[in-house]
Amino acid sequence: MGQPTPHTCDWWRSAVIYQVYVRSFADADGDGTGDLAGVRARLPYLAELGVDALWFNPWYLSPMKDGGYDVADYRAVDPAFGTLAEAEKLIGEARELGIRTLVDIVPNHVSDQHPWFRAALAGGPGRDLFHFRAGRGADGELPPNDWRSEFGGPAWTRLPDGDWYLHLFAPEQPDLNWAHPAVRREHEDILRFWFERGVAGVRIDSAALPAKDPRLPDLADGTGPHPYVDRDELHEIYRSWRAVADEYGAVFVGEVWLPDAERFARYLRPDELHTAFNFAFMTCPWDPARLRAAIDATLAEHAPVGAPATWVLCNHDVTRTVTRYGRAETGFDFAAKRFGTPTDLALGTRRARAAALLSLALPGSVYLYQGEELGLPEADIPLDRIEDPMHARSGGTDPGRDGCRVPLPWTADAPHAGFGGAPWLPQPPGWAAYAADRQAADPGSLLSLYREAIRRRPVFGTxxxxxxxxxxxxxxxxxxxxxxxxxxxxxxxxxxxxxxxxxxxxxxxxxxxxxxxxxxxxxxxx
Known part of the structure; x- marks a missing residue:
């Protein structure tokens, strides 16, 4: 569709980037699922908000076993969201409004419905594109090692033929073998496919996980580097990706959860990723000393490589800000999520409003998760409607992430608060009170505060x-x-x-x- 263009400016160094979880943004066809046509219809709203770019969670063909992060085909848009042609229109229409587009790439794994994995299960070639191993024990009945899934339970699933395959997330998400050159070639081709369609950048999911120690040793061994987190081999991969991005003037933001500042900064060297998410700030409690320390540490770890910091208060994986800040424990920890935690939403909203001005005053870029500008709280999802695999894999103790993914309220007096059809996740009672149309008419609303803050943000300079x-x-x-x-x-x-x-x-x-x-x-x- 488009030809490579030279990189003309470092817009991403100070951008406000809005995260769109398509399934819950706006439903144009009335089937209860958000779609690209719904996003296109709301582009004027996003332009008025003043954002510089949109980051889309995966919109690719997927069985949706993990909210689209189980990708079956990177070159096709899931029919629930629309078509590839619609995605191209959306990218172009947003660009006409001065809004760039970033897409999500998930290098660690694919869907178990991906053609490569289906061929591997059918006995064809390609098992070496994944991590298949014989089990341990007298009859191979035990997993090949002691690794645990990020969603709970073992990181291995046994097949009828007796072999096991690795999945650091859900069983429907088999891990790719990044030591195989075909895996690397495929992902570089995928990057080019989307850059050719006008995409300005890519968010890299679980960016520190794809490379594995080929021995797949037990974690309990405790010797040498971690067998699958932050492997040195990753840097060669991202350098090759950067070469592709530089052809198009495109940028990367990595999802890198690492406690070691020096190791984190390696991903931001000039020939690797442009930026990476700052989770220390996002998970920090509402405490002056700790917030200042998180800000200082973030700026210090970015300084040696000249990369801009990113500031984010919440996303599609974590408890919404007004809820988190309204609890006794105001930080975020996946392990601490639980049902029935008391919350003072008035307090949380007051703090979230203050945090908005703090984050937008800091040097670097800011990521804003859809609904954050409306002050949406975390929603309680009925147990029989929870879809997130984190809930099931935890044995029902973790409420999962669906509470921050409830479809947006657009119009207070419309059915389903103007989202569209009956939403795929239920909107709680009173959701219409947060509707965008009502807030747009109220100069004291959080939406009005965000609009004005983004408009005035250049007053802080660079x-x-x-x-x-x-x-x-x-x-x-x-x-x-x-x-x-x-x-x-x-x-x-x-x-x-x-x-x-x-x-x-x-x-x-x-x-x-x-x-x-x-x-x-x-x-x-x-």
Whole structure:
């Protein structure tokens, strides 16, 4: 469709990127599932919000055993979402509005319905494209090693012929063997396929997992590098991907969960990934010292390689921000998710509004998950409607991730809050109160705050962050090349504002005597 174009600007270094979970965004054909036509119809809303790019969770052909992250064909759009032609129209129409498109690539695994895996099961060639092994035990009845699935349970499934295959996620997601050259060639071709269609970048799912120690040793061995997390072989793979991206001026953002800052930064070297998600900030509790430490650590680990930081408060995998910030434990940990956790949504919303101004004042790019701008809470999904495999694989103890994936409310007075047909996940009672049309008409709404903050964000410029003197429990920061500061009050009571010439924006009202209340943020002109 398109020819390679030179990389003309580093737009991604300071972009606001909106994450679209298509299945739950907008349903144009009334079947209860969001689709690309629904996204196209809402492009004016996204343009008015002011975002620079859209990141789409997988829209490819998939049995949907893991929300589309079980891909059967990267070159086809799933019929539930539309067609390849519609995807091309969406990319083009968004670009006309100044909005770029990023797609999701899942290199660690494919669907068990992928032609390669089906051929391998049928006894044809290609078993070496995956990780098949004989079992242990007298009759091979035990898994080949002690690895555990990210979703719970063993990371191996036994086939009728007695062999086992590896899946770090669900059994329907067999892991690819990245030591095989055909796997590498295929993914480079997939990148070119989408770059040719005008895609401006790629988000890489589980970017630290694809390479495996060929011996597949037990984790319990504890010797040498981790057998499947952050293997050195990955860097050669991503360097070859970067060469492809550079032909088109495209960019990468990696999903890299690593505690080691030095190891993390390796993925951001100039010939590898452009950016990677900052999970330390996303999972950080609402605590001034820890937030400051997370910000400092993030900027420090990016500095040696000259990469921009990314700031994100939630995504399709984690508890929504207003819910998380309204709980006693305000950080996020997959292991701590549980049913029935008490939540103060008013408190959580107040903090989420302040966090929006904090994140948008920081140097780097910001990712905004759909519905975050509406202040949507985590929804309780009836047990018989939960689809996320994390719930089943945990034996029912983990509520899974469906609570942050409930279809969006667009129109307060319309059936299903204007989403379309009866949604694939039920919208909770009162969902219409968060509808975009109602918030657009309310200058005090969270949607209005996000629109104004994104519009005014350039006031902070592109310079490095500077921490300013502030009372205990208060974060105050500026940027080297601007006359604006952000002040966030996480103390126990109201505080005086620093000297300023103008109140640019506030996440909530000041006190009657002009002080900054707790859990409130302001942008000030100085």
């Amino acid at each position: 310079g490095p962050l500077t921490w300013l003197p502030a009372p205990d429990g208060v974060l105050a920061l500026g940027r080297a090349d601007t006359a604006a500061v952000c002040v966030v009050n996480l103390a126990d009571g109201p505080v005086d504002l620093p000297a300023h010439t103008e109140l640019l924006l506030a996440s909530g009202p000041l006190t009657p005597d002009g002080k900054l209340p707790k859990d409130t943020a302001v942008w000030l002109g100085t």
